[in-house]
């Protein structure tokens with residue numbers, strides 16, 4: 255079956271819609287007549303995004319959409335995505351390891367460790383005053399774009415444990431420089447942080463509930 259968004263369209267309508275989607279991603283509609291090996295990696299990545307846009311979605315889930323691109327092409331694609339979100343009211347779930355891109359694009363952020371959210375909230379609150387030790391370590395690892403500037407780095411020790419066999423208590427405790435005894439026994443739930451809408455799963459968080467013993 256055809257998706258509802260394209261059912262009933264004539265070939266000319268489809269070509270117009272595809273051209274509009276290419277245009278929205280800053281691609282020349284002349285690319286329609288090329289094979290994948292005849293376009294660059296950045297153009298292929300934008301063509302994939304254009305294909306998703308051609309169905310006129312209200313939500314896009316983007317999993318590492320720019321990680322394979324070089325920095326200048328990344329910036330172009332990210333700026334196109336930001337403009338689309340603004341102009342079309344398009345919601346995006348943007349999954350990325352690149353916190354610089356996330357900070358540039360997102361309104362809200364959720365930080366996951368071993369498949370669980372450990373901190374979430376408005377980007378300004380989470381990036382401006384990170385409350386979870388894992389978030390702080392991730393932000394410390396973001397390169398500073400100035401050769402004369404360095405920020406103090408809290409390097410994470412050890413490797414992430416197997417996701418299918420996470421440690422008891424707080425899954426981050428084997429690598430956490432602030433771990434307490436309770437962290438080995440009880441998993442912290444998400445509790446309100448300092449700002450509105452900011453939630454943190456850490457026993458050291460100011461509003462952390464008294465943990466139930468396990």
Ligand code: SF4
Nearest residue numbers: 424427430437456457
């Ligand atoms: S709950 Fe304990 S181990 Fe987990 S992040 Fe907080 S201080 Fe570290």
